[in-house]
Amino acid sequence: MIGHNHRYWWYDSRFSIYGFNAFRSKVGQLEAQVFQEKNAQSLLTDNMQTFLNAKQQYERATTAIDKQTAIAAWQTALNQFEQIPGQTLAGKTVQNQLDNYKREFQEVIGLAAGNDRISALITAARQFSWQAAKAGQNPPHTVTEWRQIENLWIEAIERLKEIPSKDVADYTKTQKLLAIYEANLGQVKVRRQAEADAVEALERAQREIESLLASIPADAHDGERNRVLSQLQSIIHQLEKVQNGTTTYLKAQELLLSANNKLRQLQIK
Template identity: 25%
Template structure:
């Protein structure tokens, strides 16, 4: 605002230096400045003609100064004022050096040129501000269109984020003395808010990618257990992985999933349901395994001959759910399922599903 007050002050002082009568706005020379009849012009130009030229320049200066009072103004207004200053300068330059008003004309000329430079600077600033505002609005529109109809990949969110960032960078340097300042400030607040929201989505998307990758790696490991069981190891209880190791894997996935769930809009993210479903699948195996270990502890001798299939007693409701959801086979009239084959079937189904999710998102 300092430069604004300076410009107005300079303009106002120029009006006084030009000898304008502010009471009736007539452009009449003060007595001390008036040309006397005894003045002997040495110029070939008519004294009346040069005086008219001088007063015409002063009137243009007056109009130019009045035009830019109470800024800010648009570039059109600054340009119009600039034209008047240029016209006033050009008029003063036509007055010969030996003319009776030459001294006054030179004094005014110096001041007018200063004002012309100041107005030119304001015009440049105003034009640049308008261009920045327009460019920022274009980027904002592009950013908004980019993220229409989500969900989107991380690259799309990042592209939108860069556009919002560039739009903000265009608006921030706009001077408060320009006519675009008020609108740009309002836009700036909106753009910063949108930029923050987009960055939250980027954070969520980044967590989704890393969590899905972790789930997929463990799913692939468990899904390949049946192939790795070709060399049986009694320590792995014929399943291909120990109960303790499997419990640790499930716990690690639960912790990762819980962390992902705290991210903004995580529950509406496309992979959320798949990850939650994988947790449910792995917990189903864990529950069957716990049930088997408890049943084995209570019926050790009875289960002695059942080490291979490791049958687990289940309720009729659980048996129905397991066969419908995982297409598992039941034994003993539907009262038992095989821990071994049930775990394998569930792991392979989960692995296939997570692979499809990764491929669909282009992350496989």
């Protein structure tokens, strides 16, 4: 009887309904944890491949659209990493590296934005240079027109100067463009100054011609003739300052021919 009670006591403590349910609950929890760990590990493995593929896609991208597509995939992968439960081994593993992954991504985003800005600056510089070159065709041009062309070259140069020297590849390329643009600007400045000098010289010569015509008497004596000769030589000197390629050149050549003819006539007398 004692043995029989002892057996029931042992049975009750080890295999009671309460004990069985508790045991089954524990097993269920363990199974759920195992499932969660497997699922988390699967998510980590799959997303890690997506993450690496996105990085490679970005590195190989040659167009702005391809780069943006890769960046979007990269961002999605980072978001998926955060969805892995932190209490799992896989979650703890990725959490240790996630800050580094995010930091790297932000650096790339900044670089991409910088590259986009550099491309935009180079494009703008080329557009201004094209407008300047187009406006400079078929000279001569007035001082005002040369100044407008000059300003277009300055705008192109200013865009290139905004590109930072730390970007070695683009900086080297832009320095070559910058040298060309600055040389073109220098030529335009020379042409603009030549035009301004030509206009001034022609105007001075025309004023002297008007003064001379108004002061020549009908019966000029030798002293008066010498004064006219001297004034004609001054007029010729002013007209010879007018350079070819300026808006006043043809007019200056016409007046110069007349002045030289008149000078020869007076010298013969």
